[in-house]
Each structure stands twice: as structure tokens, then as C-alpha cells.
Amino acid sequence: MELSKNFIPAEAEPKWNQHWTDRKYFNSTPDHRPSFTVVIPPPNVTGVLHMGHTLNETVQDILVRKARMSGFNACWVPGSDHASIATEAKVVQMLEKEKGIHKSDLTRAEFLRYAFEWKEKYGGIIYNQIDRLGCSVDWSRVTFTMDDHYYKAVIKVFVDLSKKGLIYRGARMINWDPEAKTALSDEEVEYKDIHGKLYHVNYKIEGSEESIVIATQRPETIMGDTAICVNPNDPRYAHLKNAHAFVPLVNRRIPIIFDEYVDPAFGTGALKVTPAHDINDYNLGLKHNLEVVDTLNEDGTLSEAAGVFIGEDRFKARKLVIAALKENGSLVKEEEYQTRLGYSQRTGAVVEPRISTQWFLKMKEMATPALEAVLKGDIRIHPGDKFLATYRYWLENVKDWCISRQLWWGQQIPAWYTPDGACVVAATREEAWEEIISQPAFDLTRLTIDQLTQDNDVLDTWFSSWLWPMEVFNGITDPGNKEVRYYYPTSVLVTGQDIIFFWVARMVMAGMHYEKMIPFRDVYFTGMVRDKQGRKMSKSLGNSPDLLELIDKYGADAVRFGIMILSPAGNDLLFDESSIEQGRNFNNKMWNALKLIGMWKARAAETTVNDDQDHTTNWPNYWFRCRLNAARLEVDQLMTQFRLSEALKTIYSLIWDDYCSWYLEWIKPAYDAPVNKDHLESAIGFFEELVQLLHPFMPFITEEIYHQLRDRKEGDDLCIRQFSKPETFERDINGKDAVKFLDEGVLLKDVITGIRDVRNRSQIKPKESISVHVNTSNKDIYAMIRSILEKQVNGSLHFVEAAVPNTIATVIDRDQFYIETEQPIDSGHHREELVRELEYLKGFLVSVEKKLGNERFVQNAKPDVVEMEKKKKEDTISKIKVIEDSLSKI
RNA sequence: GGGAGCAUAGCUCAGCUGGUUCAGAGCAUCUGCCUUACAAGCAGAGGGUCCGCGGUUCGAAUCCGUGUGCUCCCA
Numbered sequence: 001m002e003l004s005k006n007f008i009p010a011e012a013e014p015k016w017n018q019h020w021t022d023r024k025y026f027n028s029t030p031d032h033r034p035s036f037t038v039v040i041p042p043p044n045v046t047g048v049l050h051m052g053h054t055l056n057e058t059v060q061d062i063l064v065r066k067a068r069m070s071g072f073n074a075c076w077v078p079g080s081d082h083a084s085i086a087t088e089a090k091v092v093q094m095l096e097k098e099k100g101i102h103k104s105d106l107t108r109a110e111f112l113r114y115a116f117e118w119k120e121k122y123g124g125i126i127y128n129q130i131d132r133l134g135c136s137v138d139w140s141r142v143t144f145t146m147d148d149h150y151y152k153a154v155i156k157v158f159v160d161l162s163k164k165g166l167i168y169r170g171a172r173m174i175n176w177d178p179e180a181k182t183a184l185s186d187e188e189v190e191y192k193d194i195h196g197k198l199y200h201v202n203y204k205i206e207g208s209e210e211s212i213v214i215a216t217q218r219p220e221t222i223m224g225d226t227a228i229c230v231n232p233n234d235p236r237y238a239h240l241k242n243a244h245a246f247v248p249l250v251n252r253r254i255p256i257i258f259d260e261y262v263d264p265a266f267g268t269g270a271l272k273v274t275p276a277h278d279i280n281d282y283n284l285g286l287k288h289n290l291e292v293v294d295t296l297n298e299d300g301t302l303s304e305a306a307g308v309f310i311g312e313d314r315f316k317a318r319k320l321v322i323a324a325l326k327e328n329g330s331l332v333k334e335e336e337y338q339t340r341l342g343y344s345q346r347t348g349a350v351v352e353p354r355i356s357t358q359w360f361l362k363m364k365e366m367a368t369p370a371l372e373a374v375l376k377g378d379i380r381i382h383p384g385d386k387f388l389a390t391y392r393y394w395l396e397n398v399k400d401w402c403i404s405r406q407l408w409w410g411q412q413i414p415a416w417y418t419p420d421g422a423c424v425v426a427a428t429r430e431e432a433w434e435e436i437i438s439q440p441a442f443d444l445t446r447l448t449i450d451q452l453t454q455d456n457d458v459l460d461t462w463f464s465s466w467l468w469p470m471e472v473f474n475g476i477t478d479p480g481n482k483e484v485r486y487y488y489p490t491s492v493l494v495t496g497q498d499i500i501f502f503w504v505a506r507m508v509m510a511g512m513h514y515e516k517m518i519p520f521r522d523v524y525f526t527g528m529v530r531d532k533q534g535r536k537m538s539k540s541l542g543n544s545p546d547l548l549e550l551i552d553k554y555g556a557d558a559v560r561f562g563i564m565i566l567s568p569a570g571n572d573l574l575f576d577e578s579s580i581e582q583g584r585n586f587n588n589k590m591w592n593a594l595k596l597i598g599m600w601k602a603r604a605a606e607t608t609v610n611d612d613q614d615h616t617t618n619w620p621n622y623w624f625r626c627r628l629n630a631a632r633l634e635v636d637q638l639m640t641q642f643r644l645s646e647a648l649k650t651i652y653s654l655i656w657d658d659y660c661s662w663y664l665e666w667i668k669p670a671y672d673a674p675v676n677k678d679h680l681e682s683a684i685g686f687f688e689e690l691v692q693l694l695h696p697f698m699p700f701i702t703e704e705i706y707h708q709l710r711d712r713k714e715g716d717d718l719c720i721r722q723f724s725k726p727e728t729f730e731r732d733i734n735g736k737d738a739v740k741f742l743d744e745g746v747l748l749k750d751v752i753t754g755i756r757d758v759r760n761r762s763q764i765k766p767k768e769s770i771s772v773h774v775n776t777s778n779k780d781i782y783a784m785i786r787s788i789l790e791k792q793v794n795g796s797l798h799f800v801e802a803a804v805p806n807t808i809a810t811v812i813d814r815d816q817f818y819i820e821t822e823q824p825i826d827s828g829h830h831r832e833e834l835v836r837e838l839e840y841l842k843g844f845l846v847s848v849e850k851k852l853g854n855e856r857f858v859q860n861a862k863p864d865v866v867e868m869e870k871k872k873k874e875d876t877i878s879k880i881k882v883i884e885d886s887l888s889k890i
Numbered sequence: 891g892g893g894a895g896c897a898u899a900g901c902u903c904a905g906c907u908g909g910u911u912c913a914g915a916g917c918a919u920c921u922g923c924c925u926u927a928c929a930a931g932c933a934g935a936g937g938g939u940c941c942g943c944g945g946u947u948c949g950a951a952u953c954c955g956u957g958u959g960c961u962c963c964c965a
Contacts, residue, residue: 005928390893390963393893393894394963394964397964534961565916566903572962573903579902584930585931587930588928592931594927595928598927649904653915661932756934757935759933761935766922794925844911855948856949
């Protein structure tokens, strides 16, 4: 079959995807082989894959495909999470925009119906992208965090942890998102530096003409003030013991209290205390028994309790309060102030500290085993040095986790309330009722099961995703089942460093708690994908390219190549489309090598070489065999260290440079001559191994080439072809050490390059043939590689014992070369170059001699290092001699 | 404020346990090639005070200290 000019991804990709799917290659069931399990970090259903995901999924696919080809039963479970806040926000928005329906008009059940519809419609986008990228996931296992069994698992865990006393309900100061109208965990708040203002406000002291000035960033909260606090050691305020002041605008009488918490140097040294709206004030309030006046509603508007500006939004209220304070003369000063504000990670709204009754999970007990697992090395973090400290710090200082959210989209908290407010945690209404009637404390005479009401709130999405590695195998709902025993713990988790606390640490906690085992052996953190200017890729900036467009333009293999080649382990990468171009060019290179072999195949000679008699002819095959073995070992090692980018670079260079640029050229037959049959066989065999090595990185083109190289039997596909054991590097070939072949290869390349360089510099036309005279003590090696050398430099090789006059002299490795041309030599230019070279060598010689002259060096350095220096000295001296010799002859 | 990381060619980065002619790779640049696999290519080349300063050592891009500049995490 005639091959197209270039590789056409649009044809190969759907074809192989279909083929792999048809044959169920990526579906896994437990068997006798060791398992290699990866669970996809669930992207949320609202989204599309951005470049960060692309990197992530590619890394996972590389590891999974490699394992599948290395004797493992590879199982990669896809899925997505329900992303409570983000999805609910999108659904609410859609309902308002498209249908004119407000959430408040709907019942919970009606709303959930719309949400599931929405999920059906958009949730598939992400799966399509995973598919197009060539990810070898087991689609029969796709899991969603709101699936029935998953829902049950989350509820089961909640009930269980409650029974164990690890979950409690209480009023605490929490982070409130006034836009989504829900609580957030500490981890969901992002802090940003902003320019703010500090307002100095006058509070009148009771029964005196005096007043006290406080400094605040949030004048709109003064209506919630219930004290003023000063430092007891501050002489300015010592006389105010037992005094009271009046809050401006509302005239509340509040005490002046004394606490060392206040920094006398900050602002005026006097602090207004608003326990309802600031975490530190809240703690002060607890300590001094202060009244709590909550002046804000759940949507961020001022409440009745504020007394003024009721119903105004907090930001507008601030302006109104400032104006009012100005008017009555209470505002004495405004100053610029640098501060930090918390923003909701999901909605971007400014987070409001708010006292609210929420559910919490105690973290201390769960954190200890999770920390130990990593410190003991049961879980290995890559790159370790960078993230171990972060992980450790967070777990050692962990705070209780606020797990309730005031939303509908998610697992509804299984807590049931009697009309008089008593609360029971149970998986179902019936179970809750059972529990109530079993407790004599309840007055059952007027209570029926229907009067129980369920908690309105849902659980944090992370409270479901932390069970992911277990429940994708039904490990929570059906503990100890065959699958979870086989697949758990999973092998490696690949994810972004940004969710180390949200997700990674909590999965370890859940795994240690329920399976008594770590959830994964290795954690690999990928870096963040940034644009060329180093900016984080984000939807709002619009600087993230569309994945499917990239795949359409360059092909999935090229996209995978481009993103991997740029991505050193754990480091951020600056995304640049040109690296994807490089991937496409690489495709083209391999495609052309395939075409070359195809042409050879069409016209191969019947002749073969008899190995014993003709080492020379077979030399390129031996050499490449050794080169390939060495590279395979290197790649294997890099991959176990998760240095995937370097592994890919190694393969890239092995294919492009060693195979295409050197090996194929070395065995290429003379113009119009048929190729030697043994060479052809070797070339095909090597190419097979090369595409196998590359397959995990670029699955489509490699599968295509694999099938183009030979006719394959049904079921002989590259994606499941097992790697042979890498042959050891030292293995002899025909009694010769592999290292020798490699050394000869290096010499041959050096000589070819060196002579071509001379040709270039001397402007010898490519078509002009030259005579190369070499003075060497290794004639046998040159005899071996002679024909290749002559072909590659377009010249003929002759051995000499002395300098040849009227030639261009050069030294390559340890041998002296004299290049004879038909054209006259530009002696001036040549002399100049030789002089420059000579100067460098003389300087180098001085430094080597100095080193060797240093007694302490000779004494202290390792013997082979000293030996090396001596050799350098000798080589340099002989080179100098050759150059001086040539100079004298010009 | 506390902690972590980074600084090497124009750009993006390798450089592991200090020692090969160690200062590297890819991309970009320059020169020469339409050589029947490939111009999305081939053959070559140039390019760096390894951020500054100090120390340890026979020897430092590499180890230690310090300064500067950037990035991230936490409060």
C-alpha cells in the first residue's frame, strides 16, 4: 500500500481507538497477574479539560500503558465528581437565564432533577476529551460521585464517623460565601493582597467629654461592636478601667475591656470588638463573655440587628456608614493600608467570617496515621523534597474540617431532627426513628416518624472524593469484596500540587481509617501549566487553548509529546504551541523512516551476510543493538523515578538521531542498489522495539507503524505487546563487549562529524570527493567502519604513518587526519584556525600540568582521576605536535 | 510575619555521590545543501563571569554561609 506523504492523525486515531475498544484491551478484571491500578483524579462535571488536566491524564496514561506492557493487569478507572458549589451555581444560573426559574421556586427534588439533566448534558464532554487524548481507561468502570452506591458510601461513612464521635455539630466562626450562601472549609478560601483603607473612628466615653479613637478596615461592622479592647500595659488608656463607650450611629453602650492580645503599636492601640464578624474578635468575645450581635444576613446584606442601613449590601453599607460618620464628625482620619482579603475559591466572592451552626470532622486523630504513612516512606511523594514539608506542616497543624454546605447538589446530611430540635444521625428516616424510640429519654406520645425532618444541608464534595480509591471498587459499600482486595491499594496517584490538602491528604486519612492501608504507593505531583508569559492558565484570562482544537490541528500524539517534553517532574511548565509542532515533526520523521523501509522492502536483495566472515557489514546492527539496550535501561530507570520528560527525550533522540540519522544512513544501500536482506530485517526489528518503547507516550502513531511494518496476526497489537526483559548492557555480542561497540560508534560519529566540519569550513562542495589520510594506532577499528565512513563523508580512507603535505590537518579523538582535496587550500584561513586551536591547547596543557604538579592533588584524588589527568596531558601534547607540524608545512 | 523552592546559552530546562576536553540538551539563531525517506528536512557552526560576595577543599555549577531577585504555600 502506498503511504501518504505525512502521517495523518485524523485517520489513525479514530481507527485505533475503535480497535482497542472493540477488543476490550483496557477493560480489567482481577486475575493472576499483579495489579497496576490508577484512579483518575475526578475532574468536575462542569468543566472541560484544560491543559493542566491534559498533562495529568497524559502522565497517567504513560504509566498505565507502560505497566500494561510490562506484565501488569493495568486498570485505570475514569470518573468525575459532582463539584457541589460550582455545579449548583451553574445550574441556578442556567435556570434563571434559560427558563426564568428561581431556585427558591423549586423543591429540592425538582432542583435535583434539573441538576441531573444538566449533568447528563455536559458531563460527557470531559469523557470525550479523555477518549480523544488516547487515554487507556476502563470505561466499564466509570464512576460519578453521585452514583447510587457512591451516595450510599458517603452516607455510611458519615454515620459511622458520627457514631465514633469524630463528627460533631456546633456553632463556630466559619468562612461564609455570601454569593453561594454556603459555608466553606478553610482550604476553600484564597487570600489576596489588596490596598485597603484604615478608618479612624471616634467613640464617645460615657460620662466624660473624652472619646477614644479606634482604627478599623470595616466600618460597616461597627453596628455589631460589643466592646472596645485595649492593652492593659498601654498607659494611654489605663484610666479607662471599668469605663464604657458609645458606638456611633447606633449609640450602643459597650464596655472597654483589657487584653494583651491588642498590639498597642497598631492603629491607635484601641480595637473595636465585633464578635460576630471577625475570628479574633470572636475569640476575644468568648474569653470576655461579650454579647454577639450579628449584623449581616446570609446574602451579605445588613440585617435588622444592624439598626441602620438594613437590607443594604455590605459594600454599599460601608460607603453609607463612612458618609454618615463623616457627617456627624466621628470619622477623624482615613489612611492607606495594605491588607489581605479572603475570596471564595468557587465563586470569587469576598468571604465573610460568620458564626454559624455547621458539621465538623475532627481531624487530629485521622491526621496522625496519614502523616506516619508518608514519614515512614510507605507513600512516596514525587518530587519528594519539594512537597513532603508542605504535607507534613499541614497535617501537624490541621484544624477540624467544616463538612456541611448550604446547598442541594450533593449528599444530603443524614441527620434527623425532632420538632423540639433533638438530633439523631442515621442513614435513613426509618433507622433514625428506630434509634429515637429505643431511647427512653424521648417523649414518644405525640411524636410520629413523619415528623422527623432531615438536615437541609449537603456534604462538602471532598467528603465524597476522599473515598475515591476505595469506592470506585465498592470498597465502602461492600467492604472486603474481591475487586477492592485485588485493586487496592492503588499504584500511583497523579495530580496537581494544588489539591494536596483538599484531596491527597484526606484520601490517605480515609484509606488508613477504612482499609487500614495507604490508598496509593506513589504520589506524583505535576506542575502547573502556565502560558508563555508565565501566567496561570485560566478561563477568565482566556489563555488556555482548546484541547480538541489542538488535537484536530496536530494530532493527539503530538499534543501528548508537546506537553510531556516541556514538563520536568513537579515543575511548572510554560506551555508553547511550538513544542506540539515539534511533536508533529517527530511524527513525520518516523513516518518517513517507515516509508524508507517500505521502499527497501519492495526491493530487497536476496543476499545475506555470513556473520562470521563479515563483521564489517553487520557492524551497524551490532552497534544499534547495544545502543538500544543501553537506552532501554536508561528509560526504565528514568521512568521508575518518574522522570518522564527525560525518558521521552531519551527515546526521541534514540529514534531521531541514532536510528534515523545514523543507523539508517549507515545501512542505506548505494544509489539504485537493493538493500541487504539482513539489514532490512534488523531495521524492521529495531523499529518495532523503538515504537514499543515510545508507545506509552505516543500510542496512535506507534500502533500504526507497528502494523505497517509487518502483517500482523489477529490480536497482535502493540498496546498489549509485552516488553522483553531488557538485555543487560554488558552482554557480549560475538565475543565482543557491548561497550566496545558503543565506543566504536562514538568514534565513528566523531570522525564523520569532524571531517564534515572540515568540509564545511573549507567550503568543499558536498559533491566533491575527498581523500582522507589517517594516522592511527587503531587500524583494525577503522577497517571495520571504513565503508560507512567513506560513504558518510564522501571520500576515500587511506592509512598513513606520517603527515601528508598540502592537506588540511586535524586531530579527532586520538588520531591524526589529513584531508586532501582537489581544490586549492585557503592556507591563510587554515593557518588562522590552527593557531587558534594551538593557543587553546597550550593553555589547557598548562592547567593540566599545574594540576599534576600539585602534590596534594596527586595524593588526595582518586587514582583513576589522576590517571585521567595524565592521559589528558599526553593527548594534548600529541595534538600540539600534530598542529605545530602542520603549521610548519603551510 | 513563618516555611519551602528557584536563579546555568536568546528561550525552556538537564547537570544524581564535588573530579572525564564539563560547562550540556531541545527550541530559536547563523552558514551550506531542492543528496529519490523526510525543506515539518539534511549537514555543520556560533553562543554562557553557571545571580553577587565569602567560606570548606588539592579541586566547586555541584557542599556551607550570606546578600539580591523571582515563585509558591501557610497565618
